[in-house]
Amino acid sequence: MRVSALLLCALMVASCQAGPPTVLEAVSGPALDPPQSSECGADSLAGLVGQPASAVPSRGVWGTVRVVSMGMMVTQDYSATRLNVHLDRAGKILAFDCG
Secondary structure, eight states: HHHHHHHHHHHHHHHHSSOOOOOHHHHSSSOOOOOTTTTTTTGGGGGGGSSSGGSSOSSSSSOOOOOTTOOOOOOOOOTTTTEEEEETSSSSSEEEEEO
């Protein structure tokens, strides 16, 4: 009887514990809200996807522009006003986002 009571208590305690963190939580902590594309003006440039990088206007609502070629390493610092222009290997625009 005493053994079954101990087993029952052990099972109750084990069921109250949270599971292990996911890989993303373990590496980066709690999830953050994704950047809004309107913060840097990325949403207004969606029509340029598929065009060459030279199609991006030199002036706009963004503070700075970062061109990210496929396979290129970039810093992970965040700036809400920075426009990221993602290019494929041929230099065509894949996407725009803020960060």
